[in-house]
Amino acid sequence: MDMHGRGPGPRPEGADAPLDPRPAGPLPYEGVWRFTAPAVDASVPQARHAVRDLLLRQGVPISDDLTQGLLLIVSELVTNAVRHAALLSPVLGLEVAVGAEWIRVAVEDSHPYRPTALEADQCRTGGRGLLLVREIAREAGGVCDVEHTASGGKVIWTALPLKPTGLL
Secondary structure, three states: OOOOOOOOOOOOOOOOOOOOOOOOOOOOOOEEEEEEEEOOOOHHHHHHHHHHHHHHHHOOOOOHHHHHHHHHHHHHHHHHHHHHHOOOOOEEEEEEEEOOOEEEEEEEEOOOOOOOOOOOOOOOOOOOHHHHHHHHHHHHOOEEEEEEOOOOOEEEEEEEEOOOOOOO
16 A cells, blocks of 8 residues: 555654645535436426526535536537437436536437537538537536447536636
8 A cells, every 4th residue: 555655653743634625525515416307398498497506506616607608508418419319318317417626517318329519600500509518618628528328328418617717
């Protein structure tokens, strides 16, 4: 076992105190919450409101700008799942995970198609949701990705730092 430079000899008083000033356990707002919703249009605002209410109830230290960006991400991801996966996935999963320094939202569906972010095309009226999600994540100093699930579906997730490093 690595003792991190501590030998077996005597230590000065207080030497056992942790160097990290954060509490040893999880912070009050840390946790993982999962929601399910039918793949219908009405689920989009319901998901957005559920995430907003969760952030408020848990006391997550998130700026107003980052909250708005996160809620837009939730809206876009749930909208995409409703529009493109509902036929094979009548129920969607939404997961919110909050750590000490980050927040992650993920939307899961049973459709195997892995979406790609389309480039901006001024002739199209839609189809740029994932591009918008990735841009919001990038500006906030976060990341976005798509992964396949063991059941053959997919999870699209975005993780953002609670203290944004970008323009948000």
